[in-house]
Amino acid sequence: MNGKKALVTGGTRGIGFSIAEHLRDQGAEVTITGTQPDGCGPDGCSYLSADFSDLPATRSFATDVAGLGFHILINNAGININSPFADIAVDDFMKVQQVNVTAPMLLCRAVIPFMKKAAWGRIINISSIWGIIAKEDRGPYAASKFALDGLTAALAAEVAGDGILANCVAPGFIATDLTRRVLGEDGIRELTKQVPVGRLGEPEEVAAFVTWLAGPQNTFISGQNLAIDGGFTRV
Numbered sequence: 001m002n003g004k005k006a007l008v009t010g011g012t013r014g015i016g017f018s019i020a021e022h023l024r025d026q027g028a029e030v031t032i033t034g035t036q037p038d039g040c041g042p043d044g045c046s047y048l049s050a051d052f053s054d055l056p057a058t059r060s061f062a063t064d065v066a067g068l069g070f071h072i073l074i075n076n077a078g079i080n081i082n083s084p085f086a087d088i089a090v091d092d093f094m095k096v097q098q099v100n101v102t103a104p105m106l107l108c109r110a111v112i113p114f115m116k117k118a119a120w121g122r123i124i125n126i127s128s129i130w131g132i133i134a135k136e137d138r139g140p141y142a143a144s145k146f147a148l149d150g151l152t153a154a155l156a157a158e159v160a161g162d163g164i165l166a167n168c169v170a171p172g173f174i175a176t177d178l179t180r181r182v183l184g185e186d187g188i189r190e191l192t193k194q195v196p197v198g199r200l201g202e203p204e205e206v207a208a209f210v211t212w213l214a215g216p217q218n219t220f221i222s223g224q225n226l227a228i229d230g231g232f233t234r235v
Helices: 014-025 055-066 090-118 139-162 177-192 203-213
Strands: 005-008 029-034 046-049 072-075 121-126 164-171 225-228
Touching: 005 014, 014 029, 014 072, 014 203, 055 090, 072 090, 090 121, 090 139, 090 164, 121 139, 121 203, 139 164, 139 225, 164 203, 203 225
Parallel strands: 005 029, 005 072, 029 046, 072 121, 121 164, 164 225
Antiparallel strands: none
16 A cells, blocks of 8 residues: 555544554555544554544544545544433434534545545445444434445445445444443453354454455445444344
8 A cells, every 4th residue: 555645533542543553554654533632543643633523623624634635534433322212312413423424424525536536545434233233222323324334335336437435344343442341341241142253353353354445455345334243243
């Protein structure tokens, strides 16, 4: 990926951090985003602060991104607010859609003109298994991830002829610090009984596949929502 510039949102930890590392190691010039003014990611990656829950700020950020010439966009930043359906606060619902759907849409729109000019581009939107199947208390999050899949499919249909491939990747249960903090070891043991592979996935496994999709070896996969979940969504 020498000579390619990549933007990875939410790249300060977890899956985004690992994706940024993999892209960097393949030779890409990587920029990540985070919400903190003084945040950082993997060594050798540039950092930009961005609060995607703030629509005017996101629009301004997208305008800046449009002038930076990115060949690769990984929309990884996202939030999750769980709630029983009858108790969903409208403001919470809209915040999840803003971060998980509207921000990726604005960033996709920002990078496409340069990608068209370069006749080459790769967009990977990080979805979730909850954008393939659903579960109780996941209304806002599932709605956002199903929407992200639809957005990606429509985008892919429009830009494939310009050399731009767009896909979703849908991670399952991944061994991040957040997963361990939320579930605890007992919760993880019970959860892995439901995963055919019998374990959590690793951020590096998601990152390796995303990097392949974002690279020159991927020449024909577009418009897909590809699960990395140890078989969870197929049983």
